[in-house]
Amino acid sequence: MLARVSSTPTSKRLPRAVREQQMLDAAVKVFSRRGFHAASMDEIAEDAGISKPMVYAYLGTKEELFVACLHREGTRMMEAIAGAAAPDLPADERLWRGLRAFFGFVGAHRDGWAVLYRQARGSQPFAGELAAMRARLVEVVAGMLDHALRAEGREVGETELEVVAYALVGATESLADWLADHPEADPEKTATRMMNVAWLGAGQLLHGATWRPPAT
Amino acid sequence: MLARVSSTPTSKRLPRAVREQQMLDAAVKVFSRRGFHAASMDEIAEDAGISKPMVYAYLGTKEELFVACLHREGTRMMEAIAGAAAPDLPADERLWRGLRAFFGFVGAHRDGWAVLYRQARGSQPFAGELAAMRARLVEVVAGMLDHALRAEGREVGETELEVVAYALVGATESLADWLADHPEADPEKTATRMMNVAWLGAGQLLHGATWRPPAT
DNA sequence: GACTTTGGTTACTCGGCCGTAACCTTACGC
DNA sequence: GCGTAAGGTTACGGCCGAGTAACCAAAGTC
Numbered sequence: 442m443l444a445r446v447s448s449t450p451t452s453k454r455l456p457r458a459v460r461e462q463q464m465l466d467a468a469v470k471v472f473s474r475r476g477f478h479a480a481s482m483d484e485i486a487e488d489a490g491i492s493k494p495m496v497y498a499y500l501g502t503k504e505e506l507f508v509a510c511l512h513r514e515g516t517r518m519m520e521a522i523a524g525a526a527a528p529d530l531p532a533d534e535r536l537w538r539g540l541r542a543f544f545g546f547v548g549a550h551r552d553g554w555a556v557l558y559r560q561a562r563g564s565q566p567f568a569g570e571l572a573a574m575r576a577r578l579v580e581v582v583a584g585m586l587d588h589a590l591r592a593e594g595r596e597v598g599e600t601e602l603e604v605v606a607y608a609l610v611g612a613t614e615s616l617a618d619w620l621a622d623h624p625e626a627d628p629e630k631t632a633t634r635m636m637n638v639a640w641l642g643a644g645q646l647l648h649g650a651t652w653r654p655p656a657t
Numbered sequence: 658m659l660a661r662v663s664s665t666p667t668s669k670r671l672p673r674a675v676r677e678q679q680m681l682d683a684a685v686k687v688f689s690r691r692g693f694h695a696a697s698m699d700e701i702a703e704d705a706g707i708s709k710p711m712v713y714a715y716l717g718t719k720e721e722l723f724v725a726c727l728h729r730e731g732t733r734m735m736e737a738i739a740g741a742a743a744p745d746l747p748a749d750e751r752l753w754r755g756l757r758a759f760f761g762f763v764g765a766h767r768d769g770w771a772v773l774y775r776q777a778r779g780s781q782p783f784a785g786e787l788a789a790m791r792a793r794l795v796e797v798v799a800g801m802l803d804h805a806l807r808a809e810g811r812e813v814g815e816t817e818l819e820v821v822a823y824a825l826v827g828a829t830e831s832l833a834d835w836l837a838d839h840p841e842a843d844p845e846k847t848a849t850r851m852m853n854v855a856w857l858g859a860g861q862l863l864h865g866a867t868w869r870p871p872a873t
Numbered sequence: 874g875a876c877t878t879t880g881g882t883t884a885c886t887c888g889g890c891c892g893t894a895a896c897c898t899t900a901c902g903c
Numbered sequence: 904g905c906g907t908a909a910g911g912t913t914a915c916g917g918c919c920g921a922g923t924a925a926c927c928a929a930a931g932t933c
Contacts, residue, residue, distance in 0.1 A: 454899065454910060476780050478694040481890060492912055497892065537870065556779075563772075563779045564692045604832065604850045611831020612824040619823050634820045637868045642858025652853045654753065670880060670929065697920060708882055713922065 461499050464489045468500075469510050473556035477507055477564055504566055511561055514553050515574050521546045532589040533640055539581075540613065540639075541632045547617045548628030555621035558614070575610065582606040586643060595649060605646065609639050677715050680705045684716075685726050689772035693723055693780055720782055727777055730769050731790050737762045748805040749856055755797075756829065756855070757848045763833045764844030771837030774830070791826065798822040802859060811865060821862065825855050 455463075467489035471480045482503055486493040500506045525542035526535045547554045561571040583606035590597055613635055620631050671679075683705035687696045698719055702709040716722045741758035742751045763770045777787040799822035806813055829851055836847050 457910080460910085478780075482892085483890075491910095493891090494893075494913090495911065498910090503891070533868075534871070559778045562775045564694070601850070604835065604847070605854055607835050608828040608832055608851060608854045611834070612828035615827020615830065616820065616824055618827075619820065631820070633868075633870055634817070635824060636870070637862065638821055638824045638858050640868045641861035641866055642854050645857035645861060646853065650857055652749075652849075652856050654849055654852070655750070673880080676880080698922085699920075707880095709921090710883090710923075711881065714880090719921070 457499065460489075460491065460495065464491065464496055464500060464506075465510055465513055468506055469514065469553045469557065472507060472510060472560060473552050476556075477560050477567075482506075507560075507567060508570060511557060511567060511570055514550070514557055515570075517550075518543070518546050518554070519574070519577070532585050532592075535585060536640060537632075537636050540635050541629065543613065544617065544620060544628040544632040544635070547620055548631075551621045551624065555618055559618070578610050579603065579606045582609055586646075589643075593648070605643070609643070612638060673715065676705075676707065676711070680707065680712055680716060680722075681726055681729055684722055685730065685769045685773065688723060688726060688776060689768050692772075693776050693783075698722075723776075723783060724786060727773060727783060727786055730766070730773055731786075733766075734759070734762050734770070735790070735793070748801050748808075751801060752856060753848075753852050756851050757845065759829065760833065760836060760844040760848040760851070763836055764847075767837045767840065771834050775834070794826050795819065795822045798825055802862075805859075809864070821859070825859070828854060 464485070468480075468485050471485045471488055474480075475484075482493055482496060485506070486496050489496070496506065500509055522539050522542045526539035528535070530538070558571065561567040583602045586602055586606060587597075616631055616635050620626050620628060680701070684696075684701050687701045687704055690696075691700075698709050698712060701722075702712050705712070712722065716725055738755050738758045742755035744751070746754070774787065777783040799818045802818055802822060803813075832847055832851050836842050836844060
């Protein structure tokens with residue numbers, strides 16, 4: 442029965458690197474569906490086609506596993522965005538490409554993205570991790586705005602900039618959620634819509650327009 | 658010792674309505690700090706100055722308790738907003754008052770708001786509840802936009818409107834998070850900043866400006 | 874002043890799920 | 904071919920926390 446060796450390798454004895462990815466895939470899926478707490482290590486293991494102790498052996502405790510998921514997905518996303526928005530393009534072009542890449546990513550990883558992020562928001566252990574990523578995004582956006590502003594000879598307080606950037610990032614995340622909940626929606630179109638809101642609003646600010654509260 | 662009767666009523670034998678509010682206060686606080694799962698009924702009870710079975714007697718299971726929190730806080734918030742933004746005002750005035758009321762509320766309930774909402778996003782049982790509230794907000798905002806648009810003789814697809822409204826609401830929630838994380842920040846100022854982004858961006862749309870993707 | 878209702882407590886049960894100990898077995902180096 | 908490490912398993916310990924049973928006492932009520 443030597444034939445058996447070369448027959449269907451029924452998912453047996455895979456190298457560590459491969460198994461780790463499978464586990465992460467499964468973990469993302471299960472965490473997404475169930476939420477961090479309700480997800481059980483057993484289910485993740487089963488979904489990965491492996492038994493629980495292997496998960497512990499390779500990826501450690503439940504929290505560590507979740508962080509690993511967050512990390513992988515986050516890195517992938519960042520890379521997708523960074524790869525699209527070359528820093529030597531004009532601001533609107535950069536913004537547009539960045540948004541398109543972002544929504545493209547979310548569209549392709551509907552399962553992964555939204556829920557991981559929705560999850561991570563709440564629970565303390567991961568809030569930090571998530572906040573760091575968001576901070577990087579905010580920084581990038583703020584940098585773009587600042588750059589564009591300086592090009593126009595204007596300048597604006599740091600907090601001011603941060604807040605506007607925060608609002609833009611928030612709006613974008615919100616639309617990402619919307620996209621994740623509307624499977625029929627088109628990422629490209631969503632990106633265009635977001636660009637409309639962001640660029641027109643930001644554009645106004647760039648040109649020095651401001652709204653002031655009425656004297657009540 | 659009849660005097661004892663009129664002496665300090667050391668938190669004894671309070672009527673149900675009062676205790677329920679105390680419990681909800683405690684629950685909001687603990688859920689906020691710990692997150693839904695990590696919060697224990699014992700801790701909530703203790704914080705409310707009462708023992709666990711009372712919580713079960715008055716407010717039911719843990720999930721029901723959380724929903725009750727969500728409900729109370731949500732209602733309060735909606736009332737604060739609705740009370741401020743009278744429907745017969747011009748759109749920008751309504752938006753401004755609504756935003757101011759909203760950020761005022763968040764500023765005053767820092768502990769409660771953000772974390773409750775951050776919590777509710779993730780866990781399935783409550784996502785629905787939360788989505789319903791957000792939907793109401795989105796609808797209101799979309800209504801305002803639509804109203805303003807028609808006044809200008811323009812019209813826009815429903816989805817279009819919904820998406821823009823969604824983005825604005827998202828940006829606002831995001832700034833609310835920011836506000837909750839920056840205790841020194843001023844709600845009023847935050848509202849002004851949000852108004853800048855929203856109104857200038859929306860204003861552009863109102864006047865028919867649109868951004869179109871470059872032919873790549 | 875007995876009787877019931879309402880506010881309140883202590884002290885448990887019981888189940889789920891994380892994490893691990895102990896134990897197999899296939900492949901590979903030499 | 905034989906040792907050894909890497910891939911893999913079953914089966915269990917133990918904790919923590921939701922929910923409950925049984926019981927107590929103060930305030931109204933007639």
